Amino acid sequence: MRAEGSQGRREARVRPRHTSQDDLRVREFEAYVAGAGTRLLHLATLLTAETPDDNPHARRLLTLALARTYASWDRLHGEDPYAHTRQCLATRFANGAWHRRGGLLRPRARPAGLLARLSPQERLVLVLRLREGIAEEQTAALLGLSAERVRAVLHRAMTAVLSPPPRPASAVGGVKAVPS
Template sequence: MDAESQDRFREFVESRSAALLRTAVLLCGGDRHAAEDQLQTALVKVAGRWSRVEDPEAYVRQVLYRQQISWWRLKWPRREVAVAEPPERADDGGESAAELRVVMRGALARLTPRQRSVLVLRYYEDLPEADVARILGCSVGTVRSTAHRSLARLRSLAPELAALGPAVAEAPPPRDISPVEVRP
């Protein structure tokens, strides 16, 4: 790699590594150390192909997802996430943001690798279903059904997350709309 390419690669890593690390943490089920290792490995792979890569961020993300799938297949035992102190409760008696993050991380960690990948790509990365299907090497229908089942499982694993959005039961009843006569 020539000096100019090294500078561009260094700039890319400095500007995008925080966002890429957040994605890797989600893919690893909240294990920051595993995510750092995964990102470093992905960046090493990208560095070797830097001159031939057109969209480096997309390439790094694809390497992250595929690498994570390979690591899941190794069937490593899940490790417990240790924290120094439990998060404190909010004054209003509700769940604090830190508690909700812990709950979400735990619920994501209990999903299957494919379910977690679909949810992270579809809702965290906000990618269209077609892009998620292309990245994961499956059909759009598989992405849709997996997302549907994954969200249902996530809701059953962490019912306390329902407080983040309005419940369906609490939605106002539909208004009675009488038909209107339309004349030509």
């Protein structure tokens, strides 16, 4: 009988699972996502070279990066959550695209557009340097490359973006090409 009584008292002292600190954390994170979500989705869409209207890979990439940010929300200690999420996006994109593992960026149809002509590495460096304004040294540290390599990749990406796409070969010597 005594064991039942002490057990009952222990159960009565159990704290509720959700405290006001948890609620505050959720509200802070929701406010962060409401403020930065659109910009982060645009960043992910640029990385995946999908169209803004049809970007399931970018949405999945962003969801995974936001989940990682939420998991470490209490450990950020005043750090910029946008920079943390951007780093998670870049890292996850690099691992999924460069190494072709995990199926994160499994191709459906070849995306069309200016950035689709670039390799994933070129796209990542171009977007981080020009769209996000991250310094060359920080980009190199984030991607595990040398600053010279980042500079070379950016130069190659800029050349590809600024040069016109190759045109189909014209007919030679008055012979017309047969449409297929």
